[in-house]
Amino acid sequence: MDFFQLFVSGLANGSIYGLIALGFVMIYKATEAVNFAQGEFMMFGAFIALWLTNDEYIGMSFWIAVPLAMAAMAVFGYILELTIIRRLFGQNQTAVVILTIALGFVIRFFAGVFWGHEPQTIQSPLAQGDITIGGVVLGFADLTVILVTVLLTFALYQFFKHTKLGLAMQASSQNQMAAYYMGIPVKRVQGFIWALAGAVAAVAGVLFASKGAIDPNAGFLGIKAFAAAVIGGFGSLPGALVGGLIIGVIEPFAARYLPAGYSQMAPYALLLFVLVFRPNGLFSQVRTKKV
Amino acid sequence: MRINFKTSYNHDIRLFEDRFTFLKYAVLMALGIALPFLIGDFYLGEVTNVLIWAIAGLGLMLLTGQTGQVSLGHAAFLALGAYSNLILLDKGVPFIISFPLAGIITGVVGTIIAIPALRLHGIYLAIATMAISILADDIIVLTEPWTGGVVGMFPPTIDIFGFEIERWSQPGRFYYLVLITTVVCTLFYRNLLRAPLGRAFAAVRDSEVSAAAMGVHISRTKMTAFGISCAITGLAGALMGYFSGMVNNETFTVIISIQLLMMIVIGGLGSIHGAFFGAFVVAFLPQGLSIAKGWLGTSSVAIPGLEAGVFGMILILFILFEPDGIYGRWVKTRIWFELFPFARKDMFKRQKSYLKTERLR
Numbered sequence: 001m002d003f004f005q006l007f008v009s010g011l012a013n014g015s016i017y018g019l020i021a022l023g024f025v026m027i028y029k030a031t032e033a034v035n036f037a038q039g040e041f042m043m044f045g046a047f048i049a050l051w052l053t054n055d056e057y058i059g060m061s062f063w064i065a066v067p068l069a070m071a072a073m074a075v076f077g078y079i080l081e082l083t084i085i086r087r088l089f090g091q092n093q094t095a096v097v098i099l100t101i102a103l104g105f106v107i108r109f110f111a112g113v114f115w116g117h118e119p120q121t122i123q124s125p126l127a128q129g130d131i132t133i134g135g136v137v138l139g140f141a142d143l144t145v146i147l148v149t150v151l152l153t154f155a156l157y158q159f160f161k162h163t164k165l166g167l168a169m170q171a172s173s174q175n176q177m178a179a180y181y182m183g184i185p186v187k188r189v190q191g192f193i194w195a196l197a198g199a200v201a202a203v204a205g206v207l208f209a210s211k212g213a214i215d216p217n218a219g220f221l222g223i224k225a226f227a228a229a230v231i232g233g234f235g236s237l238p239g240a241l242v243g244g245l246i247i248g249v250i251e252p253f254a255a256r257y258l259p260a261g262y263s264q265m266a267p268y269a270l271l272l273f274v275l276v277f278r279p280n281g282l283f284s285q286v287r288t289k290k291v
Numbered sequence: 292m293r294i295n296f297k298t299s300y301n302h303d304i305r306l307f308e309d310r311f312t313f314l315k316y317a318v319l320m321a322l323g324i325a326l327p328f329l330i331g332d333f334y335l336g337e338v339t340n341v342l343i344w345a346i347a348g349l350g351l352m353l354l355t356g357q358t359g360q361v362s363l364g365h366a367a368f369l370a371l372g373a374y375s376n377l378i379l380l381d382k383g384v385p386f387i388i389s390f391p392l393a394g395i396i397t398g399v400v401g402t403i404i405a406i407p408a409l410r411l412h413g414i415y416l417a418i419a420t421m422a423i424s425i426l427a428d429d430i431i432v433l434t435e436p437w438t439g440g441v442v443g444m445f446p447p448t449i450d451i452f453g454f455e456i457e458r459w460s461q462p463g464r465f466y467y468l469v470l471i472t473t474v475v476c477t478l479f480y481r482n483l484l485r486a487p488l489g490r491a492f493a494a495v496r497d498s499e500v501s502a503a504a505m506g507v508h509i510s511r512t513k514m515t516a517f518g519i520s521c522a523i524t525g526l527a528g529a530l531m532g533y534f535s536g537m538v539n540n541e542t543f544t545v546i547i548s549i550q551l552l553m554m555i556v557i558g559g560l561g562s563i564h565g566a567f568f569g570a571f572v573v574a575f576l577p578q579g580l581s582i583a584k585g586w587l588g589t590s591s592v593a594i595p596g597l598e599a600g601v602f603g604m605i606l607i608l609f610i611l612f613e614p615d616g617i618y619g620r621w622v623k624t625r626i627w628f629e630l631f632p633f634a635r636k637d638m639f640k641r642q643k644s645y646l647k648t649e650r651l652r
Binding site: 031032034084087088089090091093094095097098099101102103104105106108109110112113117173174175176177180216223226227230234261262264265268269271272275276279 | 361407410411413414415417418419421422423425426429430432433545549552553556594595596597599600601602603604606607610611614641643644645646647
């Protein structure tokens with residue numbers, strides 16, 4: 001039972017990594033850029049939801065606060081793209097990488113100024129209650145996290161595969177010029193994807209905050225989500241989820257069975273291992289063009 | 292406006308463009324030598340800090356600015372340089388050998404790490420190096436018998452054939468040590484750029500395909516760049532260990548890696564000057580902020596993350612409005628004056644390209 005308990009808590013943590021990784025992958029899929037501030041997006045979204053919900057701030061109902069936080073983060077993402085990222089349009093992707101790292105610093109700073117550096121908990125109805133199945137205690141929050149992540153991944157996967165906008169997003173990353181020729185408003189499409197990534201980050205943030213406490217440094221979780229995205233193969237949404245789950249499950253087991261000091265290395269060691277032996281991830285999207 | 296009339300092919304690759312340039316740097320050098328007699332110990336320490344950061348910046352500049360490989364893991368190599376120097380000293384190796392050896396060890400390890408990393412490019416390389424930087428922290432703790440783990444190591448007094456350099460009581464001597472290292476590294480870098488290898492670096496940065504077509508061995512060139520870059524960074528790390536007076540697992544975090552990368556971007560990617568300008572910004576930002584806080588009358592209020600936040604904002608402004616960094620702005624201003632009134636707005640327009648995925652090749 002011990003094994004199963006670790007496994008479930010790993011899955012729940014992994015889902016959070018997977019959710020952040022989804023944000024990376026979406027932006028990468030649509031713009032070929034990597035948003036190094038996705039972890040900070042998540043933290044920011046969580047704080048907005050917390051600010052709307054908690055009694056010491058606004059004190060709204062949780063179920064109204066969450067959609068509002070999602071909308072706020074979507075607007076935030078869109079405005080960010082409109083005012084900052086779009087100026088780098090047509091330039092090297094490294095510029096976007098460095099820019100988003102800097103952006104992460106700035107977001108963390110402002111979150112610290114507004115909400116302080118003490119860990120805070122969100123008054124979420126998800127945070128309470130658990131179900132016991134055959135000796136395994138399943139937290140209500142853990143179950144919700146896993147469920148929401150799987151549903152969201154599925155929905156986004158369908159969105160990219162079947163909707164016009166999703167296809168337009170993929171097209172505008174695969175060949176920008178051809179996308180323009182096909183009448184796709186590439187810049188606006190990129191704005192939408194940043195908005196979508198913001199909304200997903202808000203969901204991840206709310207779930208993360210429901211599972212525990214949140215503070216401005218929670219954004220560093222993004223680094224583990226990177227590992228998840230890379231293991232899954234940047235550019236594959238189900239891959240991001242699987243990568244997140246792998247990282248999430250490995251962590252508690254490493255903490256349990258490896259000697260102290262080695263356990264926190266496990267996700268990064270796995271990341272390096274995958275990068276060296278399967279640089280394109282487990283769900284490789286790289287195909288060699290045949291001439 | 293100066294007219295540089297070239298009469299031989301060698302003029303193209305002269306170390307100094309003309310006498311005026313030479314004179315300029317000679318004056319700068321003289322100023323550098325005279326500095327301990329001109330300013331107080333506190334500011335001398337600050338200048339020493341700037342020079343050490345500049346050496347580290349030169350190391351990363353060679354890799355990122357010159358060869359186009361983004362590394363977010365150079366703090367790991369700073370740590371490696373610092374620790375290998377201290378461990379060698381611990382084993383009784385004299386400083387005059389251990390210091391260069393620390394650079395060489397870091398360079399060799401960097402080259403070995405580069406072999407698998409070479410299969411990665413762009414963003415993947417950045418992530419892999421970032422993972423290395425995060426792992427470095429844990430590895431330092433795990434190898435406690437050598438590194439002292441969380442307790443850390445304390446650099447002993449430097450002894451070069453009986454000539455003692457103590458960082459705190461003799462800041463002047465330590466400054467000269469750093470200055471000499473800086474000059475040697477800068478000259479090395481400058482000469483490298485004139486050599487075929489440096490040209491190959493730039494070729495790899497600008498287009499791997501064309502570089503390969505010109506007969507540049509891509510992976511070997513990248514590996515060499517990684518090695519040399521890490522060696523210079525290792526030297527900087529060794530000096531940084533002395534400067535901070537104590538080294539443990541938290542001295543060189545991944546944040547330092549990121550700061551180093553941001554520093555060379557602010558300074559100006561791909562130029563030696565950029566490393567120095569960036570180092571000035573990094574080293575003087577905390578002082579500048581505390582002075583600014585003093586003006587606002589809030590000097591007693593500690594705002595965590597303020598430094599990183601302001602640094603991030605400066606960086607965002609630079610990427611948006613001056614992607615060539617401080618040095619780029621300086622060059623543009625100078626050329627504007629040199630060409631006056633013929634400078635045109637579009638002279639430095641950056642080339643934009645349509646994006647194509649790297650996934651479908």
